[in-house]
Amino acid sequence: xxxxLIIFDTTLRDGEQSPGASMTRDEKLRxxxxxxxxxxxxxxxxxxxxxxxxxxxxQSIAQAIKDSTVCSxxxxxxxxxxxxxxxxxxxxxxxxxxxxxxxxxxxxxKLRMTPEQVLEQAKQSVRFARNxxxxxxxxxxxxxxxxxxxxxxxxxxxxxxxxxxxxxxxxVGYAVPELYGNFIKTLRERIPNSDKAIWSVHCHNDLGMAVxxxxxxxxxxxxxxVECTINGLGERAGNxxxxxxxxxVKTRRDYFNLELGIDTQHIVAASRMVSQTTGFVVQPNKAxxxxxxxxxxxxxxxxxxxxxxxxxxxxxxxxxxWSANKIVLxxxxxxxxxxxxxxxLGVQLESEGEINAxxxxxxxxxxxxxxxxxEDILALVSDESVTAERETYGFVSLSQHSETGERPQANIVFxxxxxxxxxxxxxxxxxxxxxxxxxxxxxxxxxxxxxxxNAISGSTESQGEVTVRLQSSGRVVNGVGSDxxxxxxxxxxxxxxxxKLQSKAERVAAQG
Ligand code: KIV
Ligand code: ZN
Numbered sequence: 022x023x024x025x026l027i028i029f030d031t032t033l034r035d036g037e038q039s040p041g042a043s044m045t046r047d048e049k050l051r052x053x054x055x056x057x058x059x060x061x062x063x064x065x066x067x068x069x070x071x072x073x074x075x076x077x078x079x080q081s082i083a084q085a086i087k088d089s090t091v092c093s094x095x096x097x098x099x100x101x102x103x104x105x106x107x108x109x110x111x112x113x114x115x116x117x118x119x120x121x122x123x124x125x126x127x128x129x130x131k132l133r134m135t136p137e138q139v140l141e142q143a144k145q146s147v148r149f150a151r152n153x154x155x156x157x158x159x160x161x162x163x164x165x166x167x168x169x170x171x172x173x174x175x176x177x178x179x180x181x182x183x184x185x186x187x188x189x190x191x192x193v194g195y196a197v198p199e200l201y202g203n204f205i206k207t208l209r210e211r212i213p214n215s216d217k218a219i220w221s222v223h224c225h226n227d228l229g230m231a232v233x234x235x236x237x238x239x240x241x242x243x244x245x246x247v248e249c250t251i252n253g254l255g256e257r258a259g260n261x262x263x264x265x266x267x268x269x270v271k272t273r274r275d276y277f278n279l280e281l282g283i284d285t286q287h288i289v290a291a292s293r294m295v296s297q298t299t300g301f302v303v304q305p306n307k308a309x310x311x312x313x314x315x316x317x318x319x320x321x322x323x324x325x326x327x328x329x330x331x332x333x334x335x336x337x338x339x340x341x342x343w344s345a346n347k348i349v350l351x352x353x354x355x356x357x358x359x360x361x362x363x364x365x366l367g368v369q370l371e372s373e374g375e376i377n378a379x380x381x382x383x384x385x386x387x388x389x390x391x392x393x394x395x396e397d398i399l400a401l402v403s404d405e406s407v408t409a410e411r412e413t414y415g416f417v418s419l420s421q422h423s424e425t426g427e428r429p430q431a432n433i434v435f436x437x438x439x440x441x442x443x444x445x446x447x448x449x450x451x452x453x454x455x456x457x458x459x460x461x462x463x464x465x466x467x468x469x470x471x472x473x474x475n476a477i478s479g480s481t482e483s484q485g486e487v488t489v490r491l492q493s494s495g496r497v498v499n500g501v502g503s504d505x506x507x508x509x510x511x512x513x514x515x516x517x518x519x520x521k522l523q524s525k526a527e528r529v530a531a532q533g
Pocket of ligand 2 (some may be wrong): 035190192223225
């Protein structure tokens with residue numbers, strides 16, 4: 022029988038570490054439910070000890086998720102580990118993932134610890150964690166740049182203390198496939214008790230090789246767990262991308278000969294949800310989930326695919342959840358049809374109140390837009406006003422005037438803690454005027470580092486999806502807003518970013 026390859030998703034932990042990708046608790050919960058639908062084996066839900074916000078996110082995911090193991094990261098100390106165990110206490114299946122750096126550079130410069138001290142701390146933390154939870158993963162941070170002899174000593178010792186999974190991170194994305202694969206192989210061959218643990222790979226994409234390195238770790242090294250994120254989200258160039266690893270192993274089963282538990286039909290919905298939540302747009306030519314991944318433009322290719330699909334297609338679009346871009350609902354559709362379509366799209370709203378809010382948004386949209394696509398519905402349900410989160414700022418209405426040769430002016434109404442506020446401003450363009458109007462009241466002083474507009478479904482009738490990235494006091498957040506009117510979408514995105522700045526400030530304050 023073929024071995025199983027465990028898929029460990031860290032979108033909500035390592036992915037969220039990407040500047041600007043921070044998510045609220047409710048957003049994380051929604052993504053966790055989608056990961057469960059995808060049948061991910063392990064969901065790394067966050068880093069419980071890092072803030073009250075992260076603790077609550079791990080806790081609510083642990084309470085809600087039944088089919089996947091829920092994991093919290095933790096530094097190798099008793100306080101972090103206890104906090105992780107506490108957040109995970111209601112989980113059906115819980116894992117603590119503890120780590121400490123083992124490379125000479127990290128030990129000397131970052132930790133200012135001797136190798137012997139690191140070894141002792143690693144052992145002690147696994148021993149402590151093992152008494153709280155049965156499933157313990159240990160990671161030697163910057164493992165790939167660690168000295169082989171020392172790494173073998175540390176990993177042998179933590180397995181002896183009860184670590185059940187050993188993860189070997191290429192923290193800085195320095196590895197190349199053959200060398201990384203052989204690195205894992207050597208560790209497994211040299212460590213006498215290596216067969217007592219499952220070996221895992223965790224690769225960053227700084228040189229664009231995270232997926233290749235992970236697969237080499239599996240094929241050459243014998244790892245049986247891959248750590249990855251949806252859309253390859255993650256710090257710097259990101260992490261190993263879940264959809265690419267999964268589809269590589271599935272499509273080339275002849276080569277990898279491994280079983281996967283993943284229900285691949287939920288991949289595109291997961292990708293869309295993560296992109297809309299974080300504002301990190303998926304490039305059109307991205308493998309598996311990019312808008313062009315299955316589009317055949319050249320005449321020769323189109324002709325070939327029409328005659329026999331497999332002439333130019335190695336995977337089926339529908340197997341990863343690309344349905345034809347069909348019109349799903351219209352103005353006359355009822356609540357039940359809407360609810361059913363949400364289910365088909367893999368969207369689970371938490372309460373009847375949320376379904377009602379989404380349905381009324383849908384009706385508003387259907388009044389203004391004759392064709393409603395799946396993408397519109399997904400954008401609509403990621404709207405904060407639908408998910409009933411307690412946000413500081415909320416959009417109410419906007420009017421603006423712009424005419425050639427005149428300076429545009431905008432009037433906006435929005436809520437601050439539920440209280441309506443009106444503001445007016447001029448600007449270089451109507452978007453600029455609208456955002457300046459908001460600032461006259463909010464005075465966040467945040468710097469805008471990115472503004473982008475994307476048409477959700479490809480025509481001028483389409484909804485515009487706007488991403489705004491703000492930076493303030495060293496914090497970077499993304500806000501996303503969608504509306505057929507891109508000026509309204511921009512104002513929504515700006516308010517959403519301000520909400521995130523606010524909640525991030527609270528999270529940072531809670532850590533102190
Ligand atoms: O990249 C890394 O080293 C990590 C560890 C904490 C596993 O994310
Ligand atoms: Zn990492």
